[in-house]
Structure formats: C-alpha cells, structure tokens
Amino acid sequence: MRLEKGDIQRMAEDKKIERRQRFAGRVRSLMLRLLIIWFVVSFGFGILLVEPLNEIRLGGYKLGFWFAQQGSIFIFIALIFAFSSVMTRLERDYVDREKESGK
Numbered sequence: 556m557r558l559e560k561g562d563i564q565r566m567a568e569d570k571k572i573e574r575r576q577r578f579a580g581r582v583r584s585l586m587l588r589l590l591i592i593w594f595v596v597s598f599g600f601g602i603l604l605v606e607p608l609n610e611i612r613l614g615g616y617k618l619g620f621w622f623a624q625q626g627s628i629f630i631f632i633a634l635i636f637a638f639s640s641v642m643t644r645l646e647r648d649y650v651d652r653e654k655e656s657g658k
Contacts, residue, residue: 571656578649585641589634597627 600608605619613621 574649574652578645581645582642585638585645589638593627593631593634596622596630601627 600619601623605623608619608622609617611618
C-alpha cells in the first residue's frame with residue numbers, strides 16, 4: 556500500500572495521543588540506533604581503532620585509512636537509505652492501523 560495524499564497530515568492531526576507517542580518513540584529509537592552505528596563507524600573505526608584495522612588490507616589500502624576516508628561516507632549513505640526504508644514501513648503501518656480503527 557502506498558501512502559496517499561494527506562496521510563502524513565492526518566498522522567500529525569491524529570487525536571489518539573498514545574498512538575502518536577508510540578510512533579514518535581519508534582522513530583526516536585530508530586534515529587538513535589542509526590546515529591550510534593554512524594558514530595561507531597566514523598569515530599570508532601576511523602580514529603580509535605585505526606591502528607588494528609590498518610593491519611587489514613582492502614583493495615591495496617589499509618582498512619583504517621579506508622574507513623577514515625571513504626568507509627564512513629559509504630556507511631552514512633547506506634544509513635540514509637535504511638532510514639528511508641524503515642520510515643516508509645513505519646508510516647505505512649501507522650496509516651494502516653488508523654484505517655483499521657476508523658472502520
């Protein structure tokens with residue numbers, strides 16, 4: 556099912572506070588998990604764990620160097636797509652439950 560025009564607006568105007576709070580909690584939880592992954596990859600692998608990772612080679616480059624230069628950017632882009640995908644599913648579930656409860 557696709558989101559229809561006005562679904563997001565109806566979600567914002569939903570009077571059922573418990574459902575809105577549960578949805579907002581799931582969104583915050585998702586964002587926190589993705590930010591932790593991003594932090595671990597960019598700061599942890601690119602700065603803190605660079606020496607042990609430099610012993611591994613990827614395409615001729617040291618893995619620590621690769622994470623510091625390109626890896627964290629690739630992971631960030633992958634996290635953007637993951638966030639978009641999960642948010643689409645969460646919004647779809649929210650709208651489906653709203654339509655079921657409205658019937």
